[in-house]
Amino acid sequence: MKQDILNSEDIQLMVDEFYGKIRDNELLGPVFEKVIQGNWQPHLDKMYGFWETIVLDVRKYTGSPFQKHIPLDINAEHFETWLQLFHETIDFHFDGKNAEEIKKRSTQMGIMFQYKLKHIKGT
Numbered sequence: 868m869k870q871d872i873l874n875s876e877d878i879q880l881m882v883d884e885f886y887g888k889i890r891d892n893e894l895l896g897p898v899f900e901k902v903i904q905g906n907w908q909p910h911l912d913k914m915y916g917f918w919e920t921i922v923l924d925v926r927k928y929t930g931s932p933f934q935k936h937i938p939l940d941i942n943a944e945h946f947e948t949w950l951q952l953f954h955e956t957i958d959f960h961f962d963g964k965n966a967e968e969i970k971k972r973s974t975q976m977g978i979m980f981q982y983k984l985k986h987i988k989g990t
Contacts, residue, residue, distance in 0.1 A: 871963025872922055875915065881969075882914045885956040894948050898939060921972055922965050936980055937987060946977045 872878065886907065889895050903910055916927030954970050 869960065869962040872957075872961050872965040872969060874923070875919055875925075877961065878915055878918045878922065880960060881956060882911055882918060884960070885953055886911060886914070888952045888956065889949075892948065892952065895945060895952075898941060898945065902939070918969065922969050932976075933980055933983060936984065941984070943981060946981050950974060950977050 870877075872881065886899075889899055890907075899910075913928070917932065919925045920928040950973060953973055957966050957970055
């Protein structure tokens with residue numbers, strides 16, 4: 868039986884597995900690699916803190932994640948692929964209230980980011 872996302876080790880497992888899939892993905896891998904340029908650990912560390920703040924209510928992240936997405940050449944297909952891989956990773960490892968909450972929040976963020984990017988870029 869799968870457990871819920873309960874601690875920083877669970878967040879780290881989720882983030883590491885997910886970004887492993889991102890690196891291997893033909894659509895998303897190049898977008899991330901263009902920015903990260905092989906130095907993934909700072910991004911992973913930031914994502915550990917981000918999701919711990921969101922799900923575990925541990926204040927480890929400050930900042931505006933949306934701002935980092937403005938210069939990227941991304942569209943709805945990128946967001947759909949990101950969400951599919953993210954939810955797939957969560958569903959493989961976890962089950963419970965926090966797992967459902969993180970999927971809900973990621974979906975909401977994806978919708979909001981797409982809306983804001985369309986508005987800013989005039990597309």
